[in-house]
Amino acid sequence: MHAMTTDSRLLYSQLPATDRLLRDSAFQPLLDTYGHTRVVNTLRAMQDEARAAIREHQALPSWGDGWPTEAAARLSRAAQSALRPVFNLTGTVLHTNLGRALQAQEAVDAVVRAMRSPVTLEYDAEGGERGHRDRALAEVLCELTGAEDACIVNNNAAAVLLMLAALGAGKEVIVSRGELVEIGGAFRIPDVMRQAGCQLVEVGTTNRTHLKDYLEAVNEQTALLMKVHTSNYQIEGFTKAVEAGELAQASTVPVIVDLGSGSLVDLSQYGLPKEPMPQEALAAGASLVSFSGDKLPGGPQAGIIVGKKALIAALQKHPLKRALRADKMTLAALDATLRLYLHPEKLAQRLPTLRLLTRQADDISAQAQRLRPALDARYGDEFLVEVMPCLSQIGSGSLPVDRLPGAALTFTPRDGRGSRLEALAARWRRLPVPVIGRVGEGRLWLDLRCLEDEAGLMEMLLQ
Secondary structure, three states, X not given: OHHHHHHHHHHHHOOOOHHHHHHOHHHXXXXXXXXXXXXXXXXXXXXXXXXXXXXXXXXXXXXXXXXXXXXXXXXXXXXXXXXOOOEEOOOEOOOHHXXXXXXXXXHXXXXXXHHHOOOOOXXXXXXXXEOOOOHHHHHHHXXXXXXXXXXXXXXXXXXXXXXXXXXXXXXXXXXXXXXOOEEOOOEEHHHHHXXXXXXXXXXXXXXXXXXXHHHHHOOOOEEXXXXXXXXXXXXXXXXXXXXXXXXXXXXXXXXXXXXXXXXXXXHHHHOOOOOOOXXXXXXXXXXXXXXXXXXXXOOOOOEEEEEOHHHHHHHHHOHHHHHHEOOHHHHHHHHHHHXXXXXXXXXXXXXXXXXXXXXXXXXXXXXHHHHHHHHHHHHOOOEEEEEEEEEEEOEOOEOOOOOEEEEEEEEEEOOOOHHHHHHHHHHHHOOOOOEEOEEEOOEEEEEHHXXXXXXXXXXXXXX
């Protein structure tokens, strides 16, 4: 025991004092970059760890002889932004975990302006009095969708909550059983109803709901008929659903539609599968339609509600609106994005989401062929590097079944070991700009549909 304490004493005496380290020339650049407070706090934490290591294991930590290097690594790690850029080569264009839609340059510029200077957020410059924060956007949205008015909140979940709370609290809301969906992250329609203080009335069955099912359920307690676009799954076979238009014609109760993704243009003109559009639902007679800003519309995260003036006014007056409203940066980005739609001829070039979704398979394949030789030279000893056709997906619950043909660079371990794949994927995730692909069928796939910065990717992968 005595020997142990002597050993420990010896180890403790090897721990450098903080002030001695701070005088060391190796620490000068760290002090310049991170400041005195940060460096001292880091060194104190390292000393605590070193003391604990001596106490528990009678040994110095692995970095015990390289304090400047370890302190530099820790400070650099801590200084990394929580939101780091990555290369999204997963094959999912609107990837929820990677932040969904990339913003058009016009939207980026608009946000920078809104951040740098005071803006007319709630100020009517013409009348010189308080204006309404959704006003300017409402005008563009009405022009694009044919709605009477619009309301903007933080995201589509907030939009659904606000519609239900403002128009259905204490009353009944009728929904088809086939539309009681769960939309990512435990956002479930029945739970949202409960939260909004509505009474959910389920009608029909999972696979078939008829018009009479809705009409028979309507009584003096009914506030709304609700349609939810089942965007993230599909029921096939013996099915029946009632369109919003049919409901609106058959009943005087307001029909609200949650489109989830909702596209503002007919995607079929670009050779993509058609996704429901808010303008169609409104034209068919829906009273309110809600959809997301950062999915197919290709803008920032926002919940957009369009429809009848009187109902939108009720939403704007509700106390929840203030809690759920969007901030000036979101509104600036959304405004700039929506204005691109007023110039449809250039939309596919200017809007990154549409540009990536409409890329042709042969264009992506040619890109893969261009990059393959350099990657083969770097990784060819361990991996077979090939160009393979693949199917990308839109993502974020849009068009769950349809796939977009494209091409990928694939890496197959020559020794057939899965652990090698995992190690490669992990190494790429740790790069200064992480490269995120997907593993499947014994290969690592880099789907190139979303690759626009080729030089940047090659700089990472050829390190």
